[in-house]
Amino acid sequence: MPPEPATPAAAVRIVLVEPSHPGNIGAAARAMKTMGFDELVLVRPERFPDPQAQWRAAGAEDVVDSARVVDDLDEAIADCGWVVGTSARARRVPWPVETAEQFAARLADEGLGGRPAAILFGRETSGLSNEELNRCNLHVVIPAHPDYSSLNLAMAVQVVCYELHKPMADAESHERRPESHWDRRLASAREMDGFYRHLEEVLVAIDFHDPEAPRQTLTRLRRLFNRVRADATEVAILRGVLKHVEQAIQRNP
Amino acid sequence: MPPEPATPAAAVRIVLVEPSHPGNIGAAARAMKTMGFDELVLVRPERFPDPQAQWRAAGAEDVVDSARVVDDLDEAIADCGWVVGTSARARRVPWPVETAEQFAARLADEGLGGRPAAILFGRETSGLSNEELNRCNLHVVIPAHPDYSSLNLAMAVQVVCYELHKPMADAESHERRPESHWDRRLASAREMDGFYRHLEEVLVAIDFHDPEAPRQTLTRLRRLFNRVRADATEVAILRGVLKHVEQAIQRNP
Numbered sequence: 001m002p003p004e005p006a007t008p009a010a011a012v013r014i015v016l017v018e019p020s021h022p023g024n025i026g027a028a029a030r031a032m033k034t035m036g037f038d039e040l041v042l043v044r045p046e047r048f049p050d051p052q053a054q055w056r057a058a059g060a061e062d063v064v065d066s067a068r069v070v071d072d073l074d075e076a077i078a079d080c081g082w083v084v085g086t087s088a089r090a091r092r093v094p095w096p097v098e099t100a101e102q103f104a105a106r107l108a109d110e111g112l113g114g115r116p117a118a119i120l121f122g123r124e125t126s127g128l129s130n131e132e133l134n135r136c137n138l139h140v141v142i143p144a145h146p147d148y149s150s151l152n153l154a155m156a157v158q159v160v161c162y163e164l165h166k167p168m169a170d171a172e173s174h175e176r177r178p179e180s181h182w183d184r185r186l187a188s189a190r191e192m193d194g195f196y197r198h199l200e201e202v203l204v205a206i207d208f209h210d211p212e213a214p215r216q217t218l219t220r221l222r223r224l225f226n227r228v229r230a231d232a233t234e235v236a237i238l239r240g241v242l243k244h245v246e247q248a249i250q251r252n253p
Numbered sequence: 254m255p256p257e258p259a260t261p262a263a264a265v266r267i268v269l270v271e272p273s274h275p276g277n278i279g280a281a282a283r284a285m286k287t288m289g290f291d292e293l294v295l296v297r298p299e300r301f302p303d304p305q306a307q308w309r310a311a312g313a314e315d316v317v318d319s320a321r322v323v324d325d326l327d328e329a330i331a332d333c334g335w336v337v338g339t340s341a342r343a344r345r346v347p348w349p350v351e352t353a354e355q356f357a358a359r360l361a362d363e364g365l366g367g368r369p370a371a372i373l374f375g376r377e378t379s380g381l382s383n384e385e386l387n388r389c390n391l392h393v394v395i396p397a398h399p400d401y402s403s404l405n406l407a408m409a410v411q412v413v414c415y416e417l418h419k420p421m422a423d424a425e426s427h428e429r430r431p432e433s434h435w436d437r438r439l440a441s442a443r444e445m446d447g448f449y450r451h452l453e454e455v456l457v458a459i460d461f462h463d464p465e466a467p468r469q470t471l472t473r474l475r476r477l478f479n480r481v482r483a484d485a486t487e488v489a490i491l492r493g494v495l496k497h498v499e500q501a502i503q504r505n506p
Contacts, residue, residue, distance in 0.1 A: 031408055036398035059403060101419070142415070143422040145289035150312060151411070155284055158408045159415050162395070166354070169396035208497040220490055228481035237473055244461040249501050 011116045012164055013039045014157060015076045017132060018123045020046045026056030027154030028121075029063035034158075035165035039116070040067040041076045056154075073120075073132060081115030082107070085128050085136035086156055088149050097139045100163040108167035119160055124153050184231035191235050196222060202242045205249060264369045265417060266292045267410060268329045270385060271376045273299045279309030280407030281374075282316035287411075288418035292369070293320040294329045309407075326373075326385060327446070334368030334439035334482075335360070338381050338389035339409055341402055349480050350392045353416040361420035366439035366482070372413060377406050387472055388442070390479045437484035444488050448495075449475060455495045458502060 014032055019025055025048060029040055040063055042048055048069060057064045070076050077083050084103060098106065107117065120136065122128035133139060142151060142159050151159070187195075200218060203209030209217055230238070267285055272278055278301060282293055293316055295301055301322060310317045323329050330336050337356065351359065360370065373389065375381035386392060395404060395412050404412070440448075453471060456462030462470055483491070 027405065027408075030403075030405060033401045034397045034404050034408070036400070058405070059401060143419060144287045144415075145418065147289070148286045148312060150283075151287050152280065152283060152311070155280075155287075155408065155411045158404070158411055162412050162415075165398065166396055203494065203497075206494070206497040206501040208494055217490060220487060224481055224483060224487050228477060230477060234473060234477050237470060238477075241456065241459070241461055244456075244459040245498050245501075248459040248498075 011112050012037050012161075013041055013076075013080065013116045013118045014161070015041045015043060015073075015118050015120045016045070016153070016157075017043045017073060017120055017128060018046065019048075019153060020124050021153075022047045022050030022053040023056045024124065024153045025050075025067070026053035026058075026060075026064055027152075028157040029053070029057045029067070030060040031154055031158035032161050033060035033063050035161035036168070037161055037164070038063050038066070040064070041118075042067055042069045043073050043076055044071060045069060073135065077118045077120075077135070079116060080118040081113045082117035082138070083120065083136045084117065084138050084140050085120045085133045086122070086160060087127060087133060087139045087141060088144070088151070095133065095136070095139045097141060100140050100142050100160045101166075103138065103140045104163040104167055107164065108171075119164075121153060121156060184233045187230045187232050187235040191232060192225070192230070195225070195235050195238060198239060198242050202245050205246065264365050265290050265414075266294055266329075266333065266369050266371045267414070268294045268296060268326075268371050268373045269298070269406070269410075270296045270326065270373060270381060271299065272301075272374075272406060273377050274406075275300045275303030275306040276309045277377065277406045278303075278320070279306035279311075279313075279317055280405075281410040282306070282310045282320070283313040284407050284411035285414050286313035286316050288414035289421070290414055290417070291316050291319070293317070294371075295320055295322045296326050296329055297324060298322060326388065327442075330371045330373075330388070331441065331443040331446075332368060333371040333442050334366045335370035335391070336373065336389045336442055336479075337370065338373045338386045338392050339375070339413060340386060340392045340394060341380060341397070341404075348386065348389065348392045348476055350394060353393050353395050353413045354419075356391065356393045357416040357420055360417065366484075368439055368441060371442075372417075374406060374409060387475055388479075390482060437486045440483045440485050440488040444485060445478070445483070448478070448488050448491060451492060451495050455498050458499065 014028065014037060016025065016028060019042065022045070025042065025045060032038060032040060053064050054061055119140070120128060120132065122132070140160065142156060144151060199221065200209060203218070204211060267281065267290060269278065269281060272295065275298070278295065278298060285291060285293060306317050307314055372393070373381060373385065375385070393413065395409060397404060452474065453462060456471070457464060
C-alpha cells in the first residue's frame with residue numbers, strides 16, 4: 001500500500017481515455033495545473049506527444065511532459081481507491097451519480113483512504129463506454145444546459161478540477177476571505193451618525209433639504225450610505241467633500 | 254425601460270475585452286452555450302470573424318454568429334445594472350471582491366434589478382486594465398492554485414458560466430424565486446457615468462478635487478458608489494444634491 005499522500009491534490013489522478021486531439025491534452029494539463037493537480041494519465045491517446053499539446057499547455061508543459069501513457073484502463077486505475085467516471089448522459093444501467101460539487105464535498109469529507117482517486121474523462125466524441133463506466137465507483141456529472149450540454153473535454157477537466165480544488169482553497173484561505181481583503185476598517189455607527197448630521201446641515205445650507213418638509217430624501221440617502229458599509233477613509237473623504245461645499249458657499253457670501 | 258428579462262440566463266452578457274485569439278472566442282461561445290448563455294459582446298477583438306472561432310465553437314456557432322462587436326467598453330455595458338470584472342490579481346485600490354460562486358449566489362438571491370448583468374473578461378496576456386476594473390461594481394475571482402493561477406480565457410468563461418448556471422439548475426425544479434424586493438430599478442452604467450462626470454465637475458468647483466493631482470480620491474468615490482448598487486431614484490437624488498451645490502455657489506458669486 002502506498003503511503004498516505006501529503007495533500008489531496010497529490011492524490012487526484014486525471015485519466016483521459018483515448019483523447020483524439022493533442023490540443024485537448026495540453027489544455028487539460030493547463031486546466032489541472034491551475035487547480036493544483038499534476039498527475040495526468042493518457043489511455044491510448046491518438047497523437048502524443050505532439051507540439052499541439054505543448055502549445056496549448058502554455059505554462060503547464062511540466063504536466064504534459066510527466067504524463068504517463070498506458071495501453072489499458074486497468075493500468076491507469078489499478079492502485080486507485082476511488083474510480084470516478086465523468087458522464088454527460090444518463091446510461092442504460094443506473095449507477096450512483098453525483099454532481100462534481102457533491103463529489104468534491106464527499107472527497108473533502110471522507111478523504112481518500114490512503115489511495116489515489118482516478119477521475120476518468122472519455123473520448124471527445126463518444127465519452128466513456130458502458131464497460132468503462134461500469135468500472136467506476138461513482139459517476140460524476142457537470143450540470144449543464146439540457147439543450148446543449150456538450151462541454152469540450154478540457155473544459156470538463158477544468159470544471160471538475162475547479163470543484164475538487166474549491167474545498168481546499170476554502171480551507172486554506174479562511175483568514176483571507178474576500179471580506180477581509182479590505183484595506184480599511186469599516187466606519188463605526190458613531191462615525192456614520194456624524195456624517196449624516198453633517199450631510200443634513202449641508203443639504204439645508206444649499207437649500208436642497210427643508211427640515212420641515214423632509215419628503216424622505218434624507219431617509220433615502222441614509223439607506224443608500226448604510227447599504228454601502230463605508231470604511232473610515234471613505235467617510236473621511238465624504239466629510240471632506242461636505243466641508244469644501246461649506247467653504248465654497250462661505251467664500252462667496 | 255427595457256422589459257424584465259424572461260429568464261436570468263437571457264440577461265447575462267459575456268463581454269470579452271480585446272481578445273487576441275479567435276479560437277478563444279469560439280471556445281468561450283461554446284462554454285457559454287453549455288450553460289445556457291448566448292449573449293456575447295466583443296470589444297475590439299484582434300481577429301474576428303475568423304474560421305478559428307467557428308471551428309472551436311463546435312455546435313455553438315450561433316453564439317459566435319450573433320456576437321456583437323463594439324469599439325468601446327462603454328457601448329458594451331451602457332444598459333447594464335451589474336458590471337462585474339473578472340480578475341486574477343489583487344489590485345492597488347481594493348475593490349469589493351467575491352468568488353464566482355458567491356456572486357452567482359448573490360445574483361440568484363437579489364435578482365438582476367431589471368437590467369442585464371455584464372461579466373467582463375480581459376485580455377489573454379494582461380487581463381483587464383485598472384481603468385476597466387474601476388468601472389465595475391464588483392470583481393469576481395476564480396479560486397485557483399497560487400503557484401499557477403492562469404486560467405485560459407475560455408476556461409475562465411466556462412467556470413463563471415458554470416457557477417452562474419448552477420443555482421438555476423438547482424432552482425429549476427423549485428418555484429421561481431422573486432426577482433427582487435427592491436422598489437426601484439437599478440441605475441444603468443450610463444446613468445452612473447453621468448453622475449460621476451457631474452460629481453467630478455462639482456468637486457473641482459468646490460476646490461476639493463484637482464484633476465492634475467487626483468490622488469485616487471475620485472477612484473475611491475467611484476468605488477464607493479459602484480459598490481452600493483444605487484437605484485435610479487437614488488442617483489436622481491444625488492444629482493439633485495450636486496445641482497443645488499452648483500446653484501449655491503453661483504448664487505453668491
